[in-house]
Amino acid sequence: MRIITDLNHLRNKCSEVSYQQSSKVALKMVSWLKNNNIDGTLGLACNQLGLGGRVILVKIGNRFQHFVNPTIIELSESKVTTTEQCLSVPDREVEVERSVSLTMAYDTFGFQNIGTGIGKYEGQVATIIQHEIDHLNGVVIGDEEGVVR
Numbered sequence: 001m002r003i004i005t006d007l008n009h010l011r012n013k014c015s016e017v018s019y020q021q022s023s024k025v026a027l028k029m030v031s032w033l034k035n036n037n038i039d040g041t042l043g044l045a046c047n048q049l050g051l052g053g054r055v056i057l058v059k060i061g062n063r064f065q066h067f068v069n070p071t072i073i074e075l076s077e078s079k080v081t082t083t084e085q086c087l088s089v090p091d092r093e094v095e096v097e098r099s100v101s102l103t104m105a106y107d108t109f110g111f112q113n114i115g116t117g118i119g120k121y122e123g124q125v126a127t128i129i130q131h132e133i134d135h136l137n138g139v140v141i142g143d144e145e146g147v148v149r
Helices: 019-036 123-136
Strands: 043-045 055-060 063-075 079-086 089-099 101-109 114-122
Touching: 019 043, 019 055, 019 063, 043 123, 055 123, 063 123, 079 123, 089 123, 101 123, 114 123
Parallel strands: none
Antiparallel strands: 043 055, 055 063, 063 101, 079 089, 101 114
């Protein structure tokens, strides 16, 4: 597996995924991160590796957490402009306006039940989530934002 840099591929929206598929996708994503040890990686969307579904990995604290079928249900009105980079668009930095905080729903899978988790995130984690969900929605960094270099 390698990082996909084909912008036409990355502009396709991802479809929701089942529990069985999501666990396989998440394991492949975590394995790829461990094997490639790219410094500074804070998030990853499944389509960046050519995997199907709607699964993202987000670095929270010192570890990566995966979210299945994530949906942003509320964005704060407060905004911040960040300079972002992306593994799929190498050698480019882009200024992006993001909400400072957000509320996100995602699928949870327990021993015998499937439910919905809801989490509130702010700061850098909120920025990473917005970036990765953009990937799932077919939005590529730099499509609408200002390219810095």
